[in-house]
Amino acid sequence: MNLLNISGSPHVHSDESTKKIMWRVNLALVPALLCAIAYFGLNALLVSLVSVASCVLFQWLIEKFILKQKSTISDGSAIVTGLLLAFNVPATAQMLWIVIIGALVAIGIGKMSFGGLGKNPFNPALVGRVFLLISFPVQMTTWPAVGGLFPMSLDVTTGATPLGILKEEGMAGMPQAWDLFLGHVGGSLGEVSAIAILIGAFYLLCRKVITWHIPVAFIGTAFIFSGILWLINPEQYLDPLSSILAGGIMLGACFMATDMVTSPMAKSGQLIFGFGCGLLTIVIRNWGAYPEGVSFAILIMNSVVPLLNRWCKPKRFAV
Amino acid sequence: MRTFRMGGVHPEENKISNDAAIEVMPVGKQMVVLMNQHLGAPATPVVQKGDKVKVGQLIGEAQTFMCANVHSPVSGTVLKVDTCKDAFGLSKPAVYITVEGDEWMETIDRTPDIKRECTLEPKEIVAKLKEMGIVGLGGATFPTHIKYSIPEGKKAEYLIVNAAECEPYLTSDYRVMMEHAEEVCIGVSILRKALGVPNAYIGIESNKPLAIAKMQEMAKGFEGIIIEPLKVKYPQGAEKQLINAVTGRKVPSGKLPIDVGCVVSNLGSCFAVYEAIQKNKPLIENILTVTGKELPSQHNYVVRIGTTYNEIISHSIGQLPETTGKVISGGTMMGKAVVNLDAPTVKGNSSVLVIGEKEARRAEETNCIRCGKCMHACPMGLEPYLFSALVKNNKVEEAKAHNILDCIECGCCFFSCPANKPLTDEIRLGKNKVRAMMAAKK
Numbered sequence: 057m058n059l060l061n062i063s064g065s066p067h068v069h070s071d072e073s074t075k076k077i078m079w080r081v082n083l084a085l086v087p088a089l090l091c092a093i094a095y096f097g098l099n100a101l102l103v104s105l106v107s108v109a110s111c112v113l114f115q116w117l118i119e120k121f122i123l124k125q126k127s128t129i130s131d132g133s134a135i136v137t138g139l140l141l142a143f144n145v146p147a148t149a150q151m152l153w154i155v156i157i158g159a160l161v162a163i164g165i166g167k168m169s170f171g172g173l174g175k176n177p178f179n180p181a182l183v184g185r186v187f188l189l190i191s192f193p194v195q196m197t198t199w200p201a202v203g204g205l206f207p208m209s210l211d212v213t214t215g216a217t218p219l220g221i222l223k224e225e226g227m228a229g230m231p232q233a234w235d236l237f238l239g240h241v242g243g244s245l246g247e248v249s250a251i252a253i254l255i256g257a258f259y260l261l262c263r264k265v266i267t268w269h270i271p272v273a274f275i276g277t278a279f280i281f282s283g284i285l286w287l288i289n290p291e292q293y294l295d296p297l298s299s300i301l302a303g304g305i306m307l308g309a310c311f312m313a314t315d316m317v318t319s320p321m322a323k324s325g326q327l328i329f330g331f332g333c334g335l336l337t338i339v340i341r342n343w344g345a346y347p348e349g350v351s352f353a354i355l356i357m358n359s360v361v362p363l364l365n366r367w368c369k370p371k372r373f374a375v
Numbered sequence: 376m377r378t379f380r381m382g383g384v385h386p387e388e389n390k391i392s393n394d395a396a397i398e399v400m401p402v403g404k405q406m407v408v409l410m411n412q413h414l415g416a417p418a419t420p421v422v423q424k425g426d427k428v429k430v431g432q433l434i435g436e437a438q439t440f441m442c443a444n445v446h447s448p449v450s451g452t453v454l455k456v457d458t459c460k461d462a463f464g465l466s467k468p469a470v471y472i473t474v475e476g477d478e479w480m481e482t483i484d485r486t487p488d489i490k491r492e493c494t495l496e497p498k499e500i501v502a503k504l505k506e507m508g509i510v511g512l513g514g515a516t517f518p519t520h521i522k523y524s525i526p527e528g529k530k531a532e533y534l535i536v537n538a539a540e541c542e543p544y545l546t547s548d549y550r551v552m553m554e555h556a557e558e559v560c561i562g563v564s565i566l567r568k569a570l571g572v573p574n575a576y577i578g579i580e581s582n583k584p585l586a587i588a589k590m591q592e593m594a595k596g597f598e599g600i601i602i603e604p605l606k607v608k609y610p611q612g613a614e615k616q617l618i619n620a621v622t623g624r625k626v627p628s629g630k631l632p633i634d635v636g637c638v639v640s641n642l643g644s645c646f647a648v649y650e651a652i653q654k655n656k657p658l659i660e661n662i663l664t665v666t667g668k669e670l671p672s673q674h675n676y677v678v679r680i681g682t683t684y685n686e687i688i689s690h691s692i693g694q695l696p697e698t699t700g701k702v703i704s705g706g707t708m709m710g711k712a713v714v715n716l717d718a719p720t721v722k723g724n725s726s727v728l729v730i731g732e733k734e735a736r737r738a739e740e741t742n743c744i745r746c747g748k749c750m751h752a753c754p755m756g757l758e759p760y761l762f763s764a765l766v767k768n769n770k771v772e773e774a775k776a777h778n779i780l781d782c783i784e785c786g787c788c789f790f791s792c793p794a795n796k797p798l799t800d801e802i803r804l805g806k807n808k809v810r811a812m813m814a815a816k817k
Contacts, residue, residue, distance in 0.1 A: 061701040061735040062714055064800045066786030068386055068543065068707040068734070072793040074744055131741070174742035174794070321747030321760070372756035372778065373381060373615065374625035 074173070077316075078132035080265050084256035085139045085311065091252040092245045096147035096200050100245050103151050108138030110159035118168045133173045137162050140181035143246025143307060144351065145188065146199050154192050158184040178358045179318045182351045189351070199242040217243045218302040219347040222294060236301035247307040257310035266314040269323050273330025274309035274337075275300050281338045293342065304350035305337060312350075318358045325361075325368030332357045376581060378606035379616035382754035384787045386609055386708060388582060392546045392666040392673035397554055399677055400690055402474055406449045406681040407459045408434060410468040412721035413516040415441030417468050426453045431480040431657050434470050437505070443518040443722075444508035445470075446657035448679035450478040462684065462704055462718040463711060469719075472681075482655045489557055490653040493565050500569040500652060507651035508658045508722075513537055513612065513641030514705060516723040519648070522638060523569050532636035534567050534575040535621050536645055538590075539605055539612035541580055542706025547662045547725050548642045550675045552579070552586040555646055556593040562649035564597055570638055574599045576621050577642070582607045609708060610785040614639050616754050628781050643725070658722055665691045667729030669698050680724075684716040687727050700735025703728040708786045738795045749788035749798055755781050759788035759798040766805035775809045782806060 092100040115134040119127050141162050145151050162184025170176045189196045199217055218231055218241050231241050237250045247253075260266045283296035300306070313319060313333050320329050333353045340349025411417035418435030422428060428447040435445030451474040459469035479485060495503065505520035525531055540548045551559060567575045577594070579587050581604045594600040603621050610616055615626045617639060624635040632639055640648075643662060650656040658680070665674040665687060674691045684702065688695060695702070703710040704724055713727075749759035757778060765774040779802060788798040 060699070060713070060716075062712045063701075063735075063737065064712075064797070064803060065705075065710055065784070066386075066708045066790050066799060067701060067703055067710065067712065067730060068790065069738065069795065070384065070386070070791050072748070072791060073738070073795070074741055074793045077744070077746070077793055128741070172742060174744040316744050316746040319745075321745060321750055321758075370750050370753070370756045370758065371381065372628075373619075373754065373781070374627045 074133070075131045077265055078136055080260065080263050081136050081311070082132055082139065084259045084265075085136070085143070085246070087252040087255045088143065088246045088249060088307070089139065091249040092143070092147060095248060096245065099149055099151075099200065100147040102149075103145065103147050103155055103245060104139060104142040106152050107142035107145075107155045107159055108135050110156045111135070111138035111141065111163050114160055114163040115168065118164060119172075123168065123172075128172060131173065134163060137167065137180045137184075139246070140179075140312060141184045143311075144181060144185040144244050144304070145196065147245040148195070148198060148200050150195050150198070154188060154195055157191075158188045161187040174317055176317060177361070178355055179312050179315050182312060182355050182358075186351050186355065201242065217241070217347065218298070219341065223347040233295075233297045233301055236298060241302070244304065244307075247304045250301050250306045253306045253310050260310075260314075266310075267323070267326070269326035270314045270319055270330040270333075271309040273327045274313055274334045275305060277331045277334025278305055278338055279334075281335055285338070285342065299338070299341075303341070303348045305334075308333070308337075308350035308354055313354050313357070318361060320361050320364040320368060322365070322368040322370050325364040328364055328368065329357050329361065332360070376604055376606045377620050378608050378611065379619040379754060381756055382752050382787060383608040383610065383616075384752050384790050385607065386543050386790060388607070389543045389668070389707075390546050390549070390582070391544070391668070392664050392675055393549060395546070395550070395673050395675050397550050397662060397675045397677055400679070400682060400687065402449055402477065402679055403682060403686050404474055405454070406447075406451075406472045406474060406679065407683070407719040408445060408448065408470045408472065408681045409459060409461060409719060409721050410435045410445055410470070412445060412680070412723070413443040413510040413518055415439070415443070415518065418442055418445045420456045420468065420470055422453045422456070422470060424453055424455050427451075428453060428472060429478050429480050431483050431659060433657075437508075437518075441518065441521065443510050443520075444506065444657070446508055446659050447472060448659040448681045449474045451475040460715050460718060461721070462713045462715055464714040484654040484656070489561070491561055493561070493568065493652060495652065497569045497571060500565060503652055504569075504648065507656070509644065509647050509651050510658065510722050511641055512643035512647060512661075512723050512725070514709065514723060514725070516721075519640070519644060522640070523566065525570070525633060529633045530636060531570045531572050531633060531638050533618075533622055533638070534563070534570050534572050535617060535637055535639045536563055536575060536577040536642055537612050537614075537617055537639055538577050538579045538586070538642035539617060540583070540642075541607075541609045541611040542708055542710070544664065544666050544728050545706045545726050546664050546666070547675055549583055549586055551643060551646050551662055552583070552590055556589050558649040559642060559645050560590075560593050560597045560600055561653065562645035562647070563600055565648055565652050566640060566645060567599055574601055576601050576603045578603045578605050578611070578617055578621050580605050580607045580611055610754055610783070610787065613754065613783050613785055615783065628778060661720060661722065661724050663687075663720070663724055664726040664728070666726065667731075669696045669731045670729055671696075678720060680722055681719045683719050684713060684727060687720070688716070691727075695729060696731075698732050699729055700732035701730040703730060708790070709784065737797070740796055741794045743794050743796060746793060748791045748793065752787040752791040754785060754787060755783060757782060759802060760796075762805050763796060763798050763801045766801050766808065769808075771805070771808045771812050774805045775812070779805050779809055
């Protein structure tokens with residue numbers, strides 16, 4: 057007979073794994089990707105493919121030749137980073153090579169330099185995105201005009217994002233909230249359609265990959281704070297519904313602020329984290345140099361996660 | 376439906392031996408009876424080589440406070456008083472007995488009649504529990520007479536009987552409820568009398584509807600026995616969680632159930648109490664489950680304590696399947712992997728659980744992704760991921776400050792970790808380090 061195995065209890069496992077979690081996130085990003093393809097055409101698909109492929113490739117190269125460790129690309133986390141990075145850039149043909157640089161920064165600096173998945177303090181996709189925004193300001197803010205369904209032309213026809221319009225021209229040119237909800241507006245590849253993002257987020261909630269705390273706190277704070285500003289001066293400030301639907305709040309709150317690695321663990325910490333993200337987003341949008349503040353807000357809040365983990369302890373059974 | 380308030384998981388129940396009626400396991404040729412089958416100091420052997428013993432005769436006496444009597448499970452001649460390796464490979468003092476016939480002590484009532492009346496006073500009940508070597512059969516084997524000797528200044532308000540059987544696979548308590556409901560209720564009444572509390576609550580998880588119905592029906596004929604169906608959630612049967620589920624009270628860190636007016640006994644113990652008080656039968660038998668998905672048949676047995684694991688396996692299923700990976704004493708969540716199949720069973724053993732090769736291996740450990748699942752699964756509200764890091768870096772003080780000693784080792788953290796980190800192992804190591812540090816300071 058074989059020798060018996062000996063180990064400490066428990067002797068069963070829930071069958072949950074990092075790999076399963078990451079693939080669920082990938083699946084949840086599919087509706088937003090399909091929406092982007094529908095609105096921005098082939099470019100959206102190409103930018104996403106290039107971004108994902110380069111993220112996976114860079115992770116594999118770094119693990120094989122620099123860290124000299126077993127490859128972990130099968131866990132699907134590089135694909136999540138690749139998709140999220142693509143979702144945060146304009147769907148234009150010139151992004152095809154720029155996004156490769158973004159992928160190198162996201163994976164190389166944002167993730168692998170800290171030791172890989174789980175060790176990174178900042179959301180890798182946002183690190184890549186912000187690097188690109190600062191290094192390629194023109195290309196990163198040249199938005200494709202929204203075509204109808206499946207515009208197959210590869211020409212860059214510049215459009216503008218709702219928040220860009222607001223910053224430049226004021227309230228007059230703003231699209232309706234309903235268009236914002238469906239995503240029939242200019243903007244980064246994956247952020248335009250609130251409905252597609254919410255479908256994905258709903259799936260993640262059902263599969264218990266994320267909890268409601270961060271998205272609700274994030275979106276809720278942004279809604280209330282922008283609502284207060286709007287009540288003070290509706291001429292100058294955007295109404296709260298458009299505020300949460302325009303720009304990257306939905307994508308950020310549902311998919312990037314909820315990144316397990318870079319968000320607090322306790323529920324109370326998650327609420328504070330979401331609150332901070334929402335508040336900073338509206339502050340940057342209204343008084344900052346950029347029309348959009350979600351990336352910076354999340355990155356700033358990422359940096360206080362260790363503190364939040366220290367302050368916000370789970371409720372103990374009994375003291 | 377009631378349950379405990381925080382954390383918990385729901386592992387696959389796998390109660391595949393539910394319908395197997397309790398069978399009697401025959402007695403082997405030789406019996407090895409360990410002297411410490413309970414929490415505390417080992418009992419002192421009171422027999423010598425060559426002595427004749429009967430079934431139920433005292434062979435190990437409790438001479439210190441935290442100790443319990445040990446009785447002979449067989450009749451025969453004492454071969455030697457020596458040591459024996461237990462199921463986990465540790466050497467323990469033991470009495471070896473060569474079995475001759477099956478002659479029981481005359482005092483033991485072996486008739487099948489059920490005796491309801493108990494005329495003993497509370498103090499006499501406790502004294503008799505001590506004499507009969509009764510210990511808690513839920514796993515910790517805490518001597519029952521100590522638990523029911525309420526210290527000065529404390530008052531018991533609740534008697535809670537743990538029939539949650541929240542561990543996967545285990546069905547011995549279920550079978551006892553199905554086959555010995557009346558005896559169990561008498562045992563509960565005796566314990567209720569010993570404590571002087573108005574009501575006893577029997578907590579049963581709702582995945583055992585037949586047992587709940589049976590016990591509810593039986594409890595009608597008894598005063599002060601309340602059946603409390605509980606939501607299925609592990610670790611419902613953990614003492615602090617069960618108290619929380621039934622009464623809503625919380626046992627503070629480092630305190631005992633009696634500090635919140637509760638006494639908890641396992642269902643199997645109540646059956647043993649009935650036999651001890653009403654039938655004069657010491658604790659010489661275990662009811663245990665022989666189960667596993669790989670096994671050709673599933674069983675529940677009444678087994679003389681001291682029967683070896685190999686004897687149980689060969690009688691019930693012939694031999695272990697080729698695909699066996701692990702043999703566990705207890706359930707899959709808190710049971711211990713058996714090292715030595717030639718070891719005798721002891722008081723409190725509840726199962727011989729056979730796990731297949733594939734299930735017996737842990738998946739590869741990967742980086743912590745800080746998902747917090749361990750923390751949310753923890754029924755004590757602790758931070759397992761933090762302990763893991765602190766223990767690895769030998770930050771013992773800090774681990775203690777984060778209440779590592781509150782951990783009940785239920786395994787929910789490791790169970791739910793997507794990175795397969797052996798959190799429960801690391802916490803156990805940490806607890807030992809903390810205890811060593813505290814001992815060194817004294």
